[in-house]
Amino acid sequence: xxxxxxxxIPAKAEYLSLVRAVVVSAAGLDPAVEDQRLEDLRLAVSxxxxxxxxxHANLGSDERITIRCGLGDxxxxxxxxxxxxxxxxxxxxxxGPLNEPGRLQYEGGFGIPLMRVLxxxxxxNSADEGTTVQLVVYTPPST
Amino acid sequence: MMLGITQEDQGEWVVxxxxxxIDMATGPQLRQxxxxxxxxxxxxxxxxxxxxxxxxxxxxxxxxxxxxxxxxHGGDLRCVGLTEPLKEMFKLTGLDTVLTxxxxxxxxxxxx
Numbered sequence: 001x002x003x004x005x006x007x008x009i010p011a012k013a014e015y016l017s018l019v020r021a022v023v024v025s026a027a028g029l030d031p032a033v034e035d036q037r038l039e040d041l042r043l044a045v046s047x048x049x050x051x052x053x054x055x056h057a058n059l060g061s062d063e064r065i066t067i068r069c070g071l072g073d074x075x076x077x078x079x080x081x082x083x084x085x086x087x088x089x090x091x092x093x094x095x096g097p098l099n100e101p102g103r104l105q106y107e108g109g110f111g112i113p114l115m116r117v118l119x120x121x122x123x124x125n126s127a128d129e130g131t132t133v134q135l136v137v138y139t140p141p142s143t
Numbered sequence: 144m145m146l147g148i149t150q151e152d153q154g155e156w157v158v159x160x161x162x163x164x165i166d167m168a169t170g171p172q173l174r175q176x177x178x179x180x181x182x183x184x185x186x187x188x189x190x191x192x193x194x195x196x197x198x199x200x201x202x203x204x205x206x207x208x209x210x211x212x213x214x215x216h217g218g219d220l221r222c223v224g225l226t227e228p229l230k231e232m233f234k235l236t237g238l239d240t241v242l243t244x245x246x247x248x249x250x251x252x253x254x255x
Contacts, residue, residue, distance in 0.1 A: 013166070050167045
């Protein structure tokens with residue numbers, strides 16, 4: 001994508017706030033994007049980056065997480081790439097629908113279901129050398 | 144970013160007024176505060192979120208954990224003062240019906 005930014009962060013929770021602020025600021029450069037969609041993106045990016053930080057828990061402290069945010073004609077694309085051990089997204093524990101009362105028995109596991117609700121497209125590619133989560137939010141055409 | 148937490152005792156309820164963002168970085172602070180209060184025998188907690196402008200699933204997990212902990216000690220945990228982004232998040236996850244029961248601050252309800 002012609003317009004966009006790349007951010008590399010240490011895998012530490014204190015960088016989450018910075019990632020949210022930078023991605024939302026970059027996405028906000030598209031004048032057509034609505035505030036609600038920026039809020040959706042803020043939360044989805046936070047979830048993806050949180051998972052990436054967790055994936056780095058047992059790696060050396062020098063390994064970094066890469067976040068790319070690109071602005072297209074009709075979309076904002078954000079990619080969060082970690083270098084953790086990877087997982088099989090198909091084998092995630094099914095904790096039921098997000099708003100199911102029985103969900104309360106779990107204190108975690110909201111992240112990926114939330115991203116699926118918030119983003120218009122989500123793709124998760126995971127292998128032994130890392131995981132890339134790609135989030136897409138559609139934007140109305142600029143006038 | 145730090146999470147601001149101030150505490151005020153109101154009858155049998157303890158109000159934890161939070162400010163800032165609740166995520167993986169700040170959630171442990173809140174968890175520790177809730178655990179501390181329950182250990183001190185104060186298991187009726189109101190979490191005032193009116194100055195919280197962001198919460199993610201890690202933060203929600205802390206609140207769910209807090210709810211379980213307070214209830215297991217005969218108390219309860221209620222969230223009040225949700226800002227618009229938080230209302231949306233609570234609705235998406237169905238927690239609006241559990242953590243903001245009846246949508247009324249129990250202190251105000253007791254006074255009427």
